[in-house]
Amino acid sequence: MGQYENDVQCLLLSASDRSLTVYDATTLTHTATFCITGLPSIPTCLAYSNSDLEGSELLFGTERGDLTRIRFLQPRLSLFYSKTPDNINYYFWMELSSPPHTTYNAITTWRKVHSRAVRRVAYTRDGDIVLSCSHDSTVSVRSRHVPGKLDDYVFRVQRGVTCFHVVSPLHLLATGSCDGIVRLWETTQAAPFATLPTPTLAAVLDVAVIASEEIVLAYCNNCTVHIWDMYEECLLQSIKLRFPFLGVLGKKVEFGAFCIHPGPTRRPYVDDDLASIPPLEATSRRGSSVYQGSTGGLMLQTEARDDWQSRGLESEPEYIRFNRPELLLSCCDYVCVVLLKDQELGSIMPPPGDTLRARRPSIWELPDDMLSTPGLSRRSPRSPRSPPVPSPRMLAPSSAEYPTQDLETLLKNAGLEGILEKDFVLMQGLKQDLNRKLAEMDANKTNMSYAVNAGAPYLALKTHEPTPMEPVDEMVDEYKRVMRLFPAMSVTGTPRGSETSTLQRSSRL
Incomplete structure (x- = not known):
């Protein structure tokens, strides 16, 4: 969600x-x-x-x-x-x-x-x-x-x-339930004043009140849209949405928490050129107005708060949100567009211009006279033409594409001459191949994940090959060379204790 x-x-x-x-x-x-x-x-x-x-x-x-x-x-x-x-x-x-x-x-x-x-x-x-x-x-x-x-x-x-939609200025609450009935309530009454059943009694997944068109729209779980008149309380039209996945064997139909969405904001088709020019408005940071008092002095009067009770229907957020020429109905990974107004549609309002540019440090927007560091200049020797005037906006294009000082001078002062050359690492005597080590670590991690997923983590352990044995002849020669260092040993057997200390038993006795 x-x-x-x-x-x-x-x-x-x-x-x-x-x-x-x-x-x-x-x-x-x-x-x-x-x-x-x-x-x-x-x-x-x-x-x-x-x-x-x-x-x-x-x-x-x-x-x-x-x-x-x-x-x-x-x-x-x-x-x-x-x-x-x-x-x-x-x-x-x-x-x-x-x-x-x-x-x-x-x-x-x-x-x-x-x-x-x-x-x-x-x-x-x-x-x-x-x-x-x-x-x-x-x-x-x-x-x-x-x-x-x-x-x-x-x-x-x-x-x-299951779902509801409320419009405060009309004191109207529309609800949808699993029995396939859309109910219209007064926001302070415990019983509905209108009951709008669907023809097939399918469960209602989402409901919306389009106050600008004076209709109530319900979306059911059988991919059908029903439209009622808000005041006459009669069914105007039922639309069956033919999604491509309907009828596919094994396809599970899934719906989100919200199935009815307002369409994109569009400019009026006739006044398309005039709508691109923003109107001039006199805005003030202070929520007050100045008027002349009885003594002739100027006094401040706090402006009245924009309360929902004094607000008209056209200023209601839900009225503005659904006051679009089209609606979007979603199911699974598909979206169906339903047109509400039979007129030519204007162009879609683009996103704000600030979202199309990346952020940049505020130091890039400072003028030249504010850079107190000696040697810094907005003019680069590699770009002889002067940069444009800096913009007061943080995200507006300015002189960021021009370096503030010479890059060669910076590298020379830092002792990094030749860092942009191809063999800079070899010139400095650095033998550490970080790219190779990173590649080996990534390969080892991949092999370990494969072994763990297969249920045999021991296969991810590294094995070491044993040292090869020397030839047998060389081992015998080495053994004889070592044995010459020790004195000769007697091969005569040691007499048993019974033979030296006691008389042997004779068969004659």
């Missing part, structure tokens, strides 16, 4: 080994920065909410029906405490409740929210309300006030709820 955190540009993934991994998504190459292991239960779903005043927080449901809330206290600085910024930081879950982690996050756990595994969680009303669903027949959907000042709302369905 994955969740993208847009305000800090991080990607968080949960795994069945009870771990959470945070990836840095600021560039095209994502790198892991944090890994939290040893969670009490397996996380099954994730939700993220960010606010300029309240901060950001992560919520995940578990297989035991619990909800865990991680509130990030310094999200713009770091989500978790970082020991090594250059490498991934590994932590156990129990470590997050003790310093220095408590200065970066606070953890709250709600026990037994559902009696079965949590299927999906979501934030609404700017993070004030949390909704979660489960296959629990007693508490199918629970709506909880995050500050805890309001009572919980509980929605009950006979076989539980």
